[in-house]
Amino acid sequence: MANGNDKVLLKGNEAFAEAAIRGGLRFYFGYPITPQSEIPEFMSRELPKRGGVFLQAESELGAINMAYGAGAAGGAVFISSSSPGIALMQEGMSFLCSAEVPLVALNVSRGGPGIGGIQPGQADYFQVTRGGGNGDYKIPVFAPASIQEAIDLIYESAELAAYWRNPIMIFVDGIIGQMMEPVTLPEQRPFTETSKIRDAKPWAITGYGDDDTKKNVVKSLRMQPDDLERHVEYLFEKYRRAEKELCRVETQDIEDADIVLVAFGTVARIAREAIEILATRGIKAGLVRPISLWPFPYDVFDKIGSRTKAVISAELSMGQMIEDVRIGVGKRLPVRLINRTGGMIPTSLDLADSAEKIYKEVN
Amino acid sequence: MSTPVFTYTKGMIRTETNFCPGCTHGIAHRLITETLVEMGEIGNAIGVAPIGCSVQAHKFMNVDMCEAAHGRAPAVASGIRRVHPDKIVYTYQGDGDLASIGTAEIVHAAARGEKFSTFFINNCIYGMTGGQMAPTTLIGQRSTTSQDGRTKAQAGNPIRVSELISTLDGAVYVERVALDTPAHIRAAKKAVRRAFEIQKAGLGFTFVEFLSTCPTNWGVTPPDAMKWLAENMIPYYPLGVKREPEEVQA
Numbered sequence: 001m002a003n004g005n006d007k008v009l010l011k012g013n014e015a016f017a018e019a020a021i022r023g024g025l026r027f028y029f030g031y032p033i034t035p036q037s038e039i040p041e042f043m044s045r046e047l048p049k050r051g052g053v054f055l056q057a058e059s060e061l062g063a064i065n066m067a068y069g070a071g072a073a074g075g076a077v078f079i080s081s082s083s084p085g086i087a088l089m090q091e092g093m094s095f096l097c098s099a100e101v102p103l104v105a106l107n108v109s110r111g112g113p114g115i116g117g118i119q120p121g122q123a124d125y126f127q128v129t130r131g132g133g134n135g136d137y138k139i140p141v142f143a144p145a146s147i148q149e150a151i152d153l154i155y156e157s158a159e160l161a162a163y164w165r166n167p168i169m170i171f172v173d174g175i176i177g178q179m180m181e182p183v184t185l186p187e188q189r190p191f192t193e194t195s196k197i198r199d200a201k202p203w204a205i206t207g208y209g210d211d212d213t214k215k216n217v218v219k220s221l222r223m224q225p226d227d228l229e230r231h232v233e234y235l236f237e238k239y240r241r242a243e244k245e246l247c248r249v250e251t252q253d254i255e256d257a258d259i260v261l262v263a264f265g266t267v268a269r270i271a272r273e274a275i276e277i278l279a280t281r282g283i284k285a286g287l288v289r290p291i292s293l294w295p296f297p298y299d300v301f302d303k304i305g306s307r308t309k310a311v312i313s314a315e316l317s318m319g320q321m322i323e324d325v326r327i328g329v330g331k332r333l334p335v336r337l338i339n340r341t342g343g344m345i346p347t348s349l350d351l352a353d354s355a356e357k358i359y360k361e362v363n
Numbered sequence: 364m365s366t367p368v369f370t371y372t373k374g375m376i377r378t379e380t381n382f383c384p385g386c387t388h389g390i391a392h393r394l395i396t397e398t399l400v401e402m403g404e405i406g407n408a409i410g411v412a413p414i415g416c417s418v419q420a421h422k423f424m425n426v427d428m429c430e431a432a433h434g435r436a437p438a439v440a441s442g443i444r445r446v447h448p449d450k451i452v453y454t455y456q457g458d459g460d461l462a463s464i465g466t467a468e469i470v471h472a473a474a475r476g477e478k479f480s481t482f483f484i485n486n487c488i489y490g491m492t493g494g495q496m497a498p499t500t501l502i503g504q505r506s507t508t509s510q511d512g513r514t515k516a517q518a519g520n521p522i523r524v525s526e527l528i529s530t531l532d533g534a535v536y537v538e539r540v541a542l543d544t545p546a547h548i549r550a551a552k553k554a555v556r557r558a559f560e561i562q563k564a565g566l567g568f569t570f571v572e573f574l575s576t577c578p579t580n581w582g583v584t585p586p587d588a589m590k591w592l593a594e595n596m597i598p599y600y601p602l603g604v605k606r607e608p609e610e611v612q613a
């Protein structure tokens with residue numbers, strides 16, 4: 001596959017897998033589920049050829065725990081799944097966070113609840129930002145709006161996960177996984193050789209060799225309440241730093257807009273078109289596109305100017321991100337929802353019409 | 364100069380364990396770590412202990428270790444094995460852990476022929492949580508969730524895990540041993556050694572089941588627990604090799 005600045009046309013899921021390999025994520029554990037099955041298929045073909053390891057797990061429970069083991073042993077690990085599979089992985093996510101095991105995880109999400117459907121959705125917003133696992137923990141979540149952005153974020157997350165010693169989640173809806181776009185692929189980062197793991201990750205369980213004072217333990221059990229509290233406080237110091245350093249957002253014309261749309265992933269792309277339609281109708285709309293969903297860019301809403309009459313959260317769910325939008329906006333402005341769910345996707349015209357209606361109501 | 368009749372093994376960290384008096388977890392810990400020391404592999408080993416009374420094995424075994432979620436140790440070890448193909452990897456799991464919540468993980472690890480060893484501590488009970496019925500609890504045995512004794516009608520028959528695992532081709536060595544008498548403990552140590560040697564030879568998955576005691580939750584004294592094991596467990600869970608690779612058959 002092309003390197004450097006050559007453009008190639010790739011399907012989302014294959015591009016994500018390629019980005020993970022090029023990012024140096026040498027180990028992949030997965031289980032089939034639509035709409036991301038191309039990823040384990042691609043990994044089973046490509047990883048062994050390129051010095052990596054693919055293993056099909058017996059379940060998503062198996063996959064996340066293999067990831068925990070490989071990560072605890074110092075391996076650079078990538079996993080992927082879709083909504084119900086991510087739900088099964090949540091127990092493991094909680095363990096990885098407490099034990100500070102790095103991981104890059106991808107959710108190519110679909111509609112729910114229950115088995116739901118296989119069409120795209122964003123109703124996993126709570127699942128990925130609030131976590132379904134037990135206890136106090138956080139997982140940084142990036143929500144790219146294009147295949148290129150997903151490639152870049154997966155590639156970068158390989159380093160972020162190792163640096164923060166925490167899972168990093170990439171959250172795309174099934175549309176981005178299934179579509180094709182021309183993209184530029186990054187250079188292959190070398191895989192870490194097994195013999196160099198202990199130097200790179202002195203905390204990893206690799207066998208301590210001759211010196212048992214170097215014995216390592218990867219764990220999360222803390223039976224003494226004061227010990228557990230100290231550990232969670234320590235984790236949250238890290239998370240507070242991550243809140244500052246990992247917060248990412250893109251904005252468009254929010255200082256002097258009549259209304260401001262908030263949307264991530266595919267919906268942000270539809271919103272950009274809707275904004276052009278609204279302009280032809282004399283309504284100036286701005287856009288907030290959160291790229292990190294945790295940490296959520298709450299402060300960006302302070303930049304919304306005095307001309308704005310309402311903030312609209314546009315989502316492929318019954319309204320989940322809107323709770324964060326409300327926190328960001330506070331009581332300053334009305335916050336409204338435009339949404340479809342179950343795999344239904346609004347057109348840019350639908351979005352423009354609904355936004356215009358809200359604008360007329362609040363104006 | 365006098366000859367020492369007892370020495371500590373470097374495989375165990377010199378600290379008090381948190382096991383109850385008469386519990387055989389400590390014996391199993393020692394057999395495993397002492398064998399690793401004798402093989403010169405203690406510094407090359409990576410162990411996994413999931414939730415159960417042995418979750419703090421990392422405090423006692425002088426080995427690089429990690430905890431695992433309840434039942435998931437075989438998946439965790441499969442991940443470790445992928446990163447370190449040349450190390451000795453093992454899991455140490457209770458019967459509630461391995462034979463109930465973790466059945467999928469152990470069956471598939473065995474079926475894949477994962478090159479690690481599993482040490483299975485069968486004490487016929489959920490020890491850590493206070494003596495509830497396990498899949499291995501014997502018919503008629505009282506537990507806090509089978510207070511009049513387990514019945515087949517209500518809970519089915521106890522699972523013979525070694526026999527089950529030995530049906531899978533990936534499991535090349537499966538043996539059941541007991542920790543109730545010195546002779547059985549010596550045999551148990553041989554089984555541990557064989558498991559590690561077969562793992563080192565890269566032949567496949569190795570599995571040793573230890574019939575163990577839990578005097579606390581059985582409600583008996585430590586000496587009576589040894590007797591109870593011999594009289595009740597061994598007849599239902601017959602000792603011996605259930606499967607071994609042709610290469611190492613005596």
Ligand SMILES: Cc1ncc(C[n+]2csc(CCOP(=O)(O)OP(=O)(O)O)c2C)c(N)n1
Pocket residue numbers: 414415416417433456457458459460461484486488489490491492497
């Ligand atoms: C998901 C989950 N469910 C339940 C528990 C509670 N739990 C902790 S240990 C245990 C059983 C341990 O029994 P066993 O595996 O037989 O080990 P033993 O303590 O007897 O050595 C249970 C049910 C848990 N920790 N996690």
Ligand code: SF4
Pocket residue numbers: 381382383385386387388416486490491576577578579580
């Ligand atoms: S509760 Fe049972 S298994 Fe646990 S330490 Fe005590 S005797 Fe051993």
Ligand SMILES: [Mg+2]
Pocket residue numbers: 457458459484485486487488489490497
């Ligand atoms: Mg038990």
